Amino acid sequence: MTTSVKKYISSLFGIFSVFLAVGVLPLLAQNHEERVTIEGAYRPTIKDFDKIYVMPEAPETAFPPADTSISTLERYINSKAELELLSPLPPRDKSKYDSYNNFLMAGMGSRLSPLFNYEHSSALTRDTRFGLGIGHYSSWTDIEDYAPSDFMNNSFNISLDNNLDSHKLHTSAFYHFDTYRYYGFMPDEYPNLQIDKERIGQQYQQVGLNARLSSNETDLGYLQHEIGVQYAYLFDKYESAEHAVLFDADLGMTFDWFDFAGNQTIGVEVDADFYVNSDSLTTGNDFLVGAMPYLHLSGDFYQLRLGLRVNYQDKQSQSLWLYPVIRGNLYLLDKKLEFYAGADGGIHRNSYQGLVKENPWIGSVVPLRWENTLFAFDAGLRAAVAQSVDLHVGLRYSDRENSPFFITDPAAAQANYFTVIYDGMSEFTFLAEAGWMPSEKWKVEAALQFHQYTLDSISSAWQKPAWESDFSVQWMPLDRWSFKAGLQLRSEMEALTYKNGVEISETIEQATDLSLGAEYRFSNTFSAYIQANNLLNQNYMRYYNYPVQGFQLHAGIKIRF
Numbered sequence: 001m002t003t004s005v006k007k008y009i010s011s012l013f014g015i016f017s018v019f020l021a022v023g024v025l026p027l028l029a030q031n032h033e034e035r036v037t038i039e040g041a042y043r044p045t046i047k048d049f050d051k052i053y054v055m056p057e058a059p060e061t062a063f064p065p066a067d068t069s070i071s072t073l074e075r076y077i078n079s080k081a082e083l084e085l086l087s088p089l090p091p092r093d094k095s096k097y098d099s100y101n102n103f104l105m106a107g108m109g110s111r112l113s114p115l116f117n118y119e120h121s122s123a124l125t126r127d128t129r130f131g132l133g134i135g136h137y138s139s140w141t142d143i144e145d146y147a148p149s150d151f152m153n154n155s156f157n158i159s160l161d162n163n164l165d166s167h168k169l170h171t172s173a174f175y176h177f178d179t180y181r182y183y184g185f186m187p188d189e190y191p192n193l194q195i196d197k198e199r200i201g202q203q204y205q206q207v208g209l210n211a212r213l214s215s216n217e218t219d220l221g222y223l224q225h226e227i228g229v230q231y232a233y234l235f236d237k238y239e240s241a242e243h244a245v246l247f248d249a250d251l252g253m254t255f256d257w258f259d260f261a262g263n264q265t266i267g268v269e270v271d272a273d274f275y276v277n278s279d280s281l282t283t284g285n286d287f288l289v290g291a292m293p294y295l296h297l298s299g300d301f302y303q304l305r306l307g308l309r310v311n312y313q314d315k316q317s318q319s320l321w322l323y324p325v326i327r328g329n330l331y332l333l334d335k336k337l338e339f340y341a342g343a344d345g346g347i348h349r350n351s352y353q354g355l356v357k358e359n360p361w362i363g364s365v366v367p368l369r370w371e372n373t374l375f376a377f378d379a380g381l382r383a384a385v386a387q388s389v390d391l392h393v394g395l396r397y398s399d400r401e402n403s404p405f406f407i408t409d410p411a412a413a414q415a416n417y418f419t420v421i422y423d424g425m426s427e428f429t430f431l432a433e434a435g436w437m438p439s440e441k442w443k444v445e446a447a448l449q450f451h452q453y454t455l456d457s458i459s460s461a462w463q464k465p466a467w468e469s470d471f472s473v474q475w476m477p478l479d480r481w482s483f484k485a486g487l488q489l490r491s492e493m494e495a496l497t498y499k500n501g502v503e504i505s506e507t508i509e510q511a512t513d514l515s516l517g518a519e520y521r522f523s524n525t526f527s528a529y530i531q532a533n534n535l536l537n538q539n540y541m542r543y544y545n546y547p548v549q550g551f552q553l554h555a556g557i558k559i560r561f
Contacts, residue, residue: 100560105558122505133161149183162418176206184413184545208232238364240279242352247272262299303329341379370403396429405462408497424456443474467491488513495544511540530555
């Protein structure tokens, strides 16, 4: 057993002892009739600003008024914090809106940026529901002083949800077609260069299938199960391609062994990932298999999961890895207060598809590795301070091998695309989030994250922020009008690049993005919106030498039918 694993197990036993002493044992003395399980919690999420719209997680026939904000690639402040609010904040009065099977959103931006989003959901039979989504967003103007920067994103999605006798079956398929330019250089710095838009162009096409079967039975002693298979194929303009097949399963059986209120579940999670990669230089394949037997204890006011994760991956320093797993939640004060803590670990792939999704301006030939999280710990509390105020404060820590960092590819003649380097990293994150909704006319959300990075070899956490924040206010003063304001901030970042063959470090300035939007609803089926993005007209950078577009005004319509 390695030193890191021994250290991990020692830390886990300490965490488990503290949690058992202060958390689980006192629960046995509480009133067993007290119910504090979180059900239907309101879950706003800080948006990932590289998406212009979010497809619904499950098909719905009712389309309430959609968010007036248009999150574009230009507004890229990627924050992954998530706030789970405990109190059921006042919902929008759905009785004002009829149910519809179709939603259409179409608009145009001042930088020749057309937007189209269509969503459909309908019942084919009593037990079968069909979903369809079609999306397009593009921009056809260039960023001042830089090479041509037009881009286009297209998506097509279909899904079927079937209720069987004792199971639910979800199947879906998608196709994405995206185009970009490697515009991260100033042509004036290369006076003898004739720019060919095709030569600095990149295209990504992705097709995928997904199937998931889950059991409906919840009786004690029944083998509950969920099995999923995903396939995705991505290929680009320059002969790079990736096939990914992901399998996962969860098998468990629930019992009632003890006298106090609650259930006990024993089970096992199984997963297997297979990848086949090729580019203009090499072809190869790789795989990961894993399993985690677990014991899950749940009651009205607590949850506790204990497990042992086993991963096998033959490209690591050792093939077989063990990660003790513990996670606990304690609910108090009639759903008003939750403490949580957990520790885990595991291996996952830094796949070509994942890297492209995070940064589409990487080169076509990049190194791909498995990232090994030797130890990950998180803890925090969620509290409903008042009827309409919810808070979340948390800590995150992880110790990882082969964490990816984007740097300028030294082979890029104009230093206009990136490659990936890997290093061991420990990351500590503090996050604080709050939501306030005093009535259905007001909604205020705020979040802040601080990051601290400790690296094994490289001198800086290249192109990773030290802090980031998000603040939004939505106001609906009248039945037909709604207004929204948003402010996103991101700290400076350090970038590793090359000039005249010499490696240098550059500072990416702080990002500030202020937006305002309004929507007017003419009827239950028709509304119009206007959105002003980047009001301060700042060309802050997503990545080094990749500035965003400045101020843009966007307007359009929404139709439900």
